[in-house]
Structures are given as structure tokens and as C-alpha cells.
Amino acid sequence: MIHKNTPLKEVLALAAPCRCNACNHGCKFGSGSLVGDDAKRIARFLNISEEDLKKGFLEEVELFNKKLPRPRLIREKNKPYGRCVFFDDEKGCTIHEVKPLECKTSISCKDYGEELSVWFMVNHAVDVDNAESIRQYAKYIKSGGKLIEGARIEQLVPDKVKLRKILKYEIL
Numbered sequence: 001m002i003h004k005n006t007p008l009k010e011v012l013a014l015a016a017p018c019r020c021n022a023c024n025h026g027c028k029f030g031s032g033s034l035v036g037d038d039a040k041r042i043a044r045f046l047n048i049s050e051e052d053l054k055k056g057f058l059e060e061v062e063l064f065n066k067k068l069p070r071p072r073l074i075r076e077k078n079k080p081y082g083r084c085v086f087f088d089d090e091k092g093c094t095i096h097e098v099k100p101l102e103c104k105t106s107i108s109c110k111d112y113g114e115e116l117s118v119w120f121m122v123n124h125a126v127d128v129d130n131a132e133s134i135r136q137y138a139k140y141i142k143s144g145g146k147l148i149e150g151a152r153i154e155q156l157v158p159d160k161v162k163l164r165k166i167l168k169y170e171i172l
């Protein structure tokens with residue numbers, strides 16, 4: 001079972017290195033966020049600088065009130081979604097070996113796939129030091145979002161008084 005504190009190494013061992021159309025489907029409508037040294041590894045793989053990667057291939061996305069870089073989406077006119085700039089119809093992901101951690105943790109064919117995605121979310125998107133991020137996570141849970149071990153809101157913010165104030169917008 002995947003826990004909030006499951007180490008990255010174990011998570012990566014669960015993230016299968018394979019590729020097929022089931023996982024590729026999401027690449028036609030979005031892309032996964034970069035964290036840690038993803039940008040460095042992708043830039044090295046493409047043989048360009050991190051600055052050129054950022055300018056030419058990335059955009060910002062907001063997840064739980066946190067801004068994260070992700071591969072740029074090639075959008076059709078007036079559509080909020082689009083295909084990932086690194087997706088190729090024939091080859092699939094053209095940076096497969098170094099793809100962003102969120103892509104690696106998006107696995108559609110395993111029963112633990114959803115837990116892996118939530119692991120990414122609670123460790124890399126939800127910011128325990130940001131009240132709005134916590135409120136958005138609380139809404140996610142309330143609306144029936146998947147919960148993993150160690151990621152109950154009371155575990156993320158153990159100070160009960162602080163949590164109550166956050167949820168009542170007394171801390172902004």
C-alpha cells in the first residue's frame with residue numbers, strides 16, 4: 001500500500017517503464033508537472049539549457065494553489081486543453097526516459113495507479129504551509145477524492161486550532 005511517506009525510490013519502482021496507448025491517452029489532453037530535478041534531466045536529455053527548456057517547452061500550471069512547471073500544451077483555438085508538446089502520434093512520449101515525475105506516477109493499468117497519483121499530489125502539489133492549498137485539499141477530500149494513508153488533513157496540519165482557523169478563512 002502506498003503511504004504519503006513512501007520513499008521516491010519505492011514509488012519509482014512501482015512506476016512501470018513501459019509505454020502503451022492507455023497511458024498515452026492523457027498526453028493528448030494534458031501533461032504532467034515537473035518537480036525536483038526533472039527540468040535538469042529533461043534539459044540534459046534534449047541537450048539544451050534549462051533556460052531554453054523553460055522558454056521553449058514549459059508553461060505553468062496551478063495545482064492546489066501551487067504553481068508548477070509542466071510541458072507546454074499545444075491547444076486548438078479557444079480550448080483549455082491540448083496535447084503535450086513532447087507527444088508524438090507514432091513514437092508516443094519523446095522524452096519517455098526522463099519524463100516528469102507526475103507522468104511517471106500516472107499509471108492507468110494498475111490497481112495502485114490512483115494511489116500513486118495521490119502520492120504525487122500530497123507530496124508535490126498540496127503545500128502544508130499555504131492555507132489556500134490546505135482549503136483546496138479539504139474540498140478535494142470532501143468531494144470524495146481518494147485518500148492515502150498518512151494524508152488525512154489532520155495529519156497534514158496536526159495543530160487543531162490552526163487547522164480550524166485555516167478552514168474558517170481566519171488564516172489567509
Ligand code: SF4
Pocket residue numbers: 016017018019020021022023024107108109110
Ligand atoms: S503502465 Fe500500463 S497502461 Fe501504462 S504504459 Fe505501462 S502497460 Fe500501458
Ligand code: SF4
Pocket residue numbers: 024026027030031032071084085086087088092093094095096099100103
Ligand atoms: S512528458 Fe511525455 S508522458 Fe508526460 S504528458 Fe508529455 S508526452 Fe506524456
